[in-house]
Amino acid sequence: MKRIIYLVFLGLMIMSASTVFTQPHINFNELLTKAEKNPQIPIQAKMSAMEQGLPVNIYFPQGILIEALGLEKGQPVYGILTNPVHPFQGGQVAFFDEIQQMYDISSGKINYGNGVITNENLRIPKTDKSRLKSLDSLLLIPESSNDRVMAFDPQTGDLLDMDFIPPNSTVLSTPINAKLTPWGTISISDQIKDLVQEFDTTGSYIGYLAPVGGVNHDILDNMRGHTYKPDGHLLVTCAGGANQDAIVEFDSSGNYLGNFIANGAGGLNGPWDIWYREGDVLVTGGSSPEGIYRFDYNGAFLSIFSVDADFPHQLVELANGNVAVANWSSPSGVRIHAPDGTTLQLLTGVTGNRGVWELGNGNILTTNSDGVHELDRDTGVLVRTIVSGVAARLISIYVKPSGDLPGFFVTPQSINFGTIPVDSSKTDSVMVINTGNVVLDISSISSDHSMFMVNPNSTAIAPNDSQRIYITFTPTTIGQQLGHIIFTHNGPTSPDSVMVQGEGSGIGISNNEKFISEMYELYPNYPNPFSQQTIISYSLPKTSNVKIMIYNIKGELVKTLIDRPMPAGIHTVDWNVEDMSSGIYFYKFEANDKVFIKKMILMR
Secondary structure (H helix, E strand, O other): OHHHHHHHHHHHHHHHHHOOOOOOOOOHHHHHHHHHHOOHHHHHHHHHHHHOOOOOEEEEOOOEEEEEEEEEOOEEEEEEEOOOOOOOOOOEEEOHHHHHHHOOHHHOEEEEEOOEEEOOOOOOOOOOHHHOOOOOEEEEEEEOOOOEEEEEOOOOOOEEEEEEEOOOOOOOOOEEEEEEOOOOOEEEEEOOOOEEEEEOOOOOEEEEEEOOOOOOOOOOOOEEEEEEOOOOOEEEEEOOHHHOOEEEEEOOOOOEEEEEEOOOHHHOOOEEEEEEEOOEEEEEEOOOOOEEEEEOOOOOEEEEEEOOOOOEEEEEEOOOOOEEEEEOOOOOEEEEEOOOOOEEEEEOOOOOEEEEEEOOOOOEEEEEOOEEEEEOOOOOOEEEEEEEOOOEOOOEEEEOOOOOOOOEEEEOOEEEEEEEEOOOOEEEEEEEEEOOOOOEEEEEEEEOOOOEEEEOOOEEEOOOOEEEEEEEEOOOOOEEEEEEEEEEEOOOOOOEEEEEEEEEEOOOOOOOOOOOOOOOEEOOOEOOOEOOEEEEEEEEOOOEEEEEEEEEOOOOEEEEEEEEEEOOEEEEEEEEOOOOOOEEEEEEEEEOOEEEEEEEEEOO
């Protein structure tokens, strides 16, 4: 009898235990921190959820966001964010079985990944798309819960369009930073795809911008923010792979040029964002040692700007010259620094900060893993939560090209003269194009290095016209030389510059020997995108038979621009579009055994 009672009791205990759900071993703060520092962890969690038919994330109208952020024993670990303003407060971790007991998930917006969403229209934030056309500029904020880019009013912070660039799971997977390119499209650095993707201003996908050839972890891995140098080159922060803890540089066609900032220069670790100031470049480092680093315009380390930052993400220069930094970890908030790096203030109305921007109304816009928020500039008190339930990222300004202004564009954007004997000379040139609708008045064209001379020293260029500027390198000493040709003009981007470099050698030649380009080069066409005409430039080291052909996206030949011998030097050829339809085209350059292909976009 005792044995029977014992077996019944044991059976009841087993049945009771089966209804108790196990909990993940990781705690909530640790889950969020690991996911933020290593994007492969949440992406593996999301992939596991999709394989098991489980949600990637769930959003409830009361501001609760549940997201797969970790993995334990093959099961997705979900972070439950219950406080959009302070994500670390009140958060929980759970497996999906426990979430089903805690919430009526049928009442939420459930994202199963790969575009499968239930209750998709649940609590769509109020937007005002009618204002998109009336504004000269927008703030663009990617969010990685749905992999899209949102648009906001830069004056008030109002949400204008949740889907300025709509979700596209085959193209975007954890977009971090969206920027206006120097040629008028939008580039997005994607942390998981390990590509800088390119979109037109309507949100349509163009293709990957960098690296050329697609994903290459020897070049980019675990990227975060990106920006453009004054010469138009693309800079991308890199926290993994062969270029770990470096700032990687590409030309405007996406060709890898090397590292603008070397691996770990000055102690840089886990870089997140880049900001050009007058006289230096600031970079945030998001891993230990954490801080903000100063570099010169050539990428050489200068000093530590601040060590007060705590896992800093984005930084921006404010109108008064101070620097605002989004600090993600404790003590979290928006930290305000003086121009010399001294900490002035910590705004804690929102924590877990990723992005930061100064609104036209004087307040601070900031993002975190559960939304977009507005802070009072003086007190740091929360003014409002504009959007919740999205993992918002870095903030950038998108300025629409409009108004009666000149436009400055130069191609190529750098010149390498190669090795030249001391006291000899080599001349090369750049083409300056006025892309605006009024005269481009270049009041000064100067060199910051005595071995590089420029001619002419000033000029005026009519709208849609161009002029060639000649640069001569005359080394007077042996060794590598680096300089800049600086253009001061009446356009909104003034001053602009072209980087020039060359090396003086001790091998003498007669003074009357001439030097020209040492290699075959095909330069980016301009404008790009274009509607009626574009200019293609190329250089030849010697007389060569040149063929330049235009192909459509199907690979069909649509135009041969040139097929004849050309002398050594830099040349240009125009493509005047007649009855071609909008789309992506490629131009192919052949000379001797050299073949180059570049992409361009026709937009009617």
